[in-house]
Amino acid sequence: MNREDFPVLKQDIVYFDNGATTLKPQCVIDKMVDYYSNYTSNIHRGEYSLALRTNKEYDEVRTIVKKFIGALKEEEIVFTKGSTEALNMIVFGYFKNVLKEGDEVLLNKGEHASNVLPWFILQKTIKIKIKNVELDDNYELNVDNIKKEINERTKVIALSQISNVVGDIRDVYSIGKLCKDNNIYFVVDASQAVSHVEVDVVKNNIDFLAFSGHKMMGPTGVGVLYGKYDLLCNMEPLEYGGGMNQSFESDGSYELKTPPTKFEAGTPPIAEVIGLGEAIKYIEKIGVNKIHEHELKLKKYLVQELEKIDNVILYNKNSESGIVIFNLDHVFSQDTAVYLNHYKICIRAGNHCTKMLKDDLKIKNTCRVSMYLYNTKEDVDKLIEALRKSKDIFNIIL
Amino acid sequence: MNILEDKELRREIILDNYQNPMNKGLVNDSCYLKENTNNESCIDNIDIQLKVDNGIVSDIRFDGEACAISTSATSIIIKSLIGKSVNEARYILKNYKNMISEKEYDSDILGELVVYDEISKQPNRINCALLPYNAICKMLNRLDEV
């Protein structure tokens, strides 16, 4: 779909690394160039017309994001530099102050480093207890296994709505309900979910949510932290400075602004926020469900063809997103990626920042294909063709 | 025949050292120095052990998961260094590094290691080729400290 909107695709490449970052449509690029070329100015401080326009464009994006994720008010949307920063703000700005020794946080081995390491730090410093919910035989997270781990000490369930390696879509509706019924905070990392499936914070009873603009056709350097308004009011900022304070005096007294402003110290990534708004408009024009349907169709086709190649080991054929992980038998994943690059096919090799998954998967590194709306059946055919010929991989890469 | 002129031979040497590497598998012996090489820019992860007796590199062993280039380079470096004096080993490593970095080097002492003389054309593989180099240099430097 919509390939002509993506200037990078004018090159003769197959781009299958959308889990890492996505390509940008021309409209997003133009929107940022427009800010830089025609109305560059800072927000919140100027009375001149350029600055007024910047204010308006910037503030509008909060409304766009609010609607996009089903939040109740603009004040619940905080701009960050990405998912990683948002998750760190959630853990260190909120949970560090409300969790106590012995409180339990449920994670799982399929989580990204950004949703693991901050919790590890709390485990070390304030002695919370992290429990990994067991993954099923397909390395997927199911609700029953979560239920088994819940007890009266369980305070938080934190998970990615779509995991970035196995690509399983977690049942956030049921898990959100479970959280509500058991008085558990629900933290969702929507990095891989946003723009691939519906993200709805109210319907799914989500307390905190994080995602990055660059994984949804938006710019790098911008992301979103969503928090229920009363939770944000009790959250501490991790950064202090201009824009976020109401007043400060020479005697050391100060007053901070209210959310979301209190969390956006300093000059924010203005062009990027404006670009993100454009990306969301672009996504909404196409429709998230259409994107998901398209990716799933391609994944099913890819899996079907990969199963015909005898030296391909597939790890996640069942998951319902556009992510496929595999290895060539007896070939190190990085060598496969170098080989595919020879055919101008971009995939990712490694542990994909989910270093705990190796315990279950029994292999540290895999090749990951992650699809998006602009991928085509022809892209898949090129990959299949290259993998079919892969017996001569060492003639190509050495 | 000169290895450098025969692409097929080069490939065979690399592949042979990748698929049947020298001294793969670590030993449980405290006489060995040990170093883990976690390549910053890629996903290779190799442990290397080195033993020096009376100023001679008497054994080097390795284990881990790594790509064809770093695994084979580790194997060939091991072959090239065992039996050499520490100073000779340092000289070989220095020339190897120079070759990889496209500086002047003495090809006569590098033996099979010259198969990597064009690796600099693939920038993403330079670190792979230098993985065993870095680890072994670190261990040799540790010898000076004691």
Ligand SMILES: Cc1ncc(COP(=O)(O)O)c(C=O)c1O
């Ligand atoms: C599931 C998941 N969470 C978090 C992140 C971190 O996102 P960012 O690097 O944009 O902060 C990623 C990106 O790879 C991811 O896939």
